[in-house]
Every structure is written in C-alpha cells, then in structure tokens.
Amino acid sequence: MNCDKEAVELMHKYLDKDMTTEDQAKLAQHLENCEDCQKHFHELKRTISFIKSAEQIEAPPDFTQKVMASLPTEKKRFKYLRWFKVHPVLTAAAIFFILMFGGIVSAWQQDNKLVVSKQDNLVIKGDTVIVPEGVTVDGDLVVKNGNLIIHGTVDGNVTLINGKLLPGDSTIDGEGLMASVGEVNGKFEKVDEIFEWIWYSIKGLFKSVFAY
C-alpha cells in the first residue's frame, strides 16, 4: 500500500467515521507493518485532541444586553394586526364604534344651521330664539346652534345644543333657571362640547332603541 496516498486517505476516513469494515481491516493491517504510518496516525489523533482542548473564548459580559438593546422595535402595525387576529369580536366592536362616532362627529361639525324644534309662539331673531313673556310652550324644546331667551314658560324639557342661555331683559337670580322670570317645567340640558354631544346622541340612540 502507498503510505502517502492510500494509507493517509484511509486514516482521514477513519477519523470521519466514514469507512467500510473492509477499509478498516486494510488500514489496521498496514499500520501493523508500517512505523511511519503509525506515527502519522498517532499525530493526527493527537492533533484532534489538541484542537478540542483549545481555550474556550467567552463573549463579553454585557453581550446579551447589547444585542437586546439593538433589536429593531416591533412595528406597531404588526402588533395591531396580531391583536386584531386574536380578538375578532373586539375588532368588529371597535369598527362599529369608529363608524358610529365618526357619524356623530361629522353631524356635529357639518350642521351649523339654527335648528329649533317645531313649536308655536316662538320668536326667532337672528340666531336667538325667544320664548316671549306670557307664552307657554307645550312639549319639549330643542334649540341647536342658537341662543335661547326664556321669558315665558316651557311645559317640558329644554335642550340647548351649541348655544347659550341668555338672561334676556330680566335678571336670573343666581344659578336657578327655574327661579328666573321664565319658567321651565322639566329638565334643562345644555350641550356644547363634542363629548357631551356624543353622550347626548348615544342617550338618544338608546332611548329610541328601548322605546319599543
């Protein structure tokens, strides 16, 4: 057997555990008779145990922290997408509320005209609605985008949206609307913030839903 070529080739096959029993027998037989190859084989095995004994190199102590600190932050989009996938019912609810609030808000913004509930005996001057003295308004009074002066009596609830209650000629003593010259025989409600408007709309929605 050629030492340099064949025998060394077989040694490496042996080291890679990649040889047939036939080859193994060939190598064993050769090694018995060839001192040079014995030496070579011994050196190879020793080399491997040397490599394996090489010092272990450790990462710097703050390595993990540095890696974690430089990871890209998760894109918010993925976070939301994942959340939506996990909670389909809440997603549907969220979409419903977005559409509903959107509708209410745009109704609030678009509608700047003076709107007064249909009542007799009301006097309208510009954007001011007046309940004249000696007049009794039957039913609920709603004024939107306008001011209200009450001299007379309202037999029902008063709702004032996006407007002010003006004292008129008469004095209103303190906060008591009921005690002013005009009289409201029901609840008085004033809405002039968007959230109040939303609340008012929802109340209206629920009232109409549960009215049946």
Place this chain on the structure above:
Amino acid sequence: MDQMIREKIKQVKKGDQSAFEEIVAFFQNKIYQHCYRMLGNAHEAEDIAQEAFIRAYVNIHSYDEKRKFSTWLFRIATNLTIDRLRKRKPDYYLDAQVKGTDGLNMYSQLAADERLPEEQVQDMELQSWISQEIAKLPAKYRSIIMLRYLEEFSLQEISDILDIPLGTVKTRIHRGREALRKKLRHV
C-alpha cells in the same frame, strides 16, 4: 435544552421579543467564539456576533423549525464573517490567501526567522498556542476545523452551514487536519 430553545423560538415568532434574550444568552459564547476565531480580533468578533443575532431575530420567520436552530444560527454567523473577511484589504492581513496559490497565505511567505515551535510553546500556554495555530489556518479550513472539533457539528451539518458539498467538506477537513498536524507534531 433543545426543547427550551424550540419553545422560545415559538414565542419569538409570535412576537415576544423578550423570549429572544434567553436564546442569545444560550448561544452567545459559541457564536462569539466562532466569530472571534474566524476574524481574529475581539472588536470585529463582537460586532459580527451581534449582527448575527440581530439578523436571526429579524429573519426568524424564515427559520424552519424542523431543522436544528444552531445550524441555522451558525450559518448566519459564518456568512457574516466570510463577508467581513472578503471586505478586508488583503495587503493588511497576513492570513489572507495569496492569489494563485491554494490556501497559502502571507505567513507562509515570511522568512522563517521564528524560533522552533517547541521553544515557543515553553513561553506560552499550550492552549493559546493551539488557538494561534488554528488562527493561522486559511479561513476555509479554519471554519470547518472549528465547526467540527469545537462545536461538534457533523460533516453533513457543516455542509449545510457552509452551503458547500459534503465531498468538499471532507477534502477540506482532511487538509486542515494535515496542516495542523505538521504544526503540532513536535509538541
């Protein structure tokens, strides 16, 4: 341990970034050592090892859970080190391969004014001398010797990591062993 890593990877895939921390902690020494031995200096090793973990995190969805995670991770790290070695200007580095030679580097071109290996070994720890001799191997042999004997991957796994045919892995590990044998025979 494999089970723990598999669990953590699932969590990372679901978007739990903190689960990645334990994966990094578990593999940091192996990956850092591999990069250090490939590149030969601590600064670049840290840089590339970090980059390897970041890439693993960003591309975690392309990791196939049927395969071994360490193989996948070492593949990323090895590719990064090889890229880095390629970008170096060859003039500055003695271990860069000399054109037109197969695996010869500038060390082999230097005049042999070194003392005999036996004398050198007396001066330093045997272990670090071995490390140095590994470091002097050309990169393509060095990577395979390290993956086989320090990380104990099988030849098939090394073929996957380096994306080279199994036959090439066998030839190179054979040459790498012979090169080291010549250096270490006198010890």
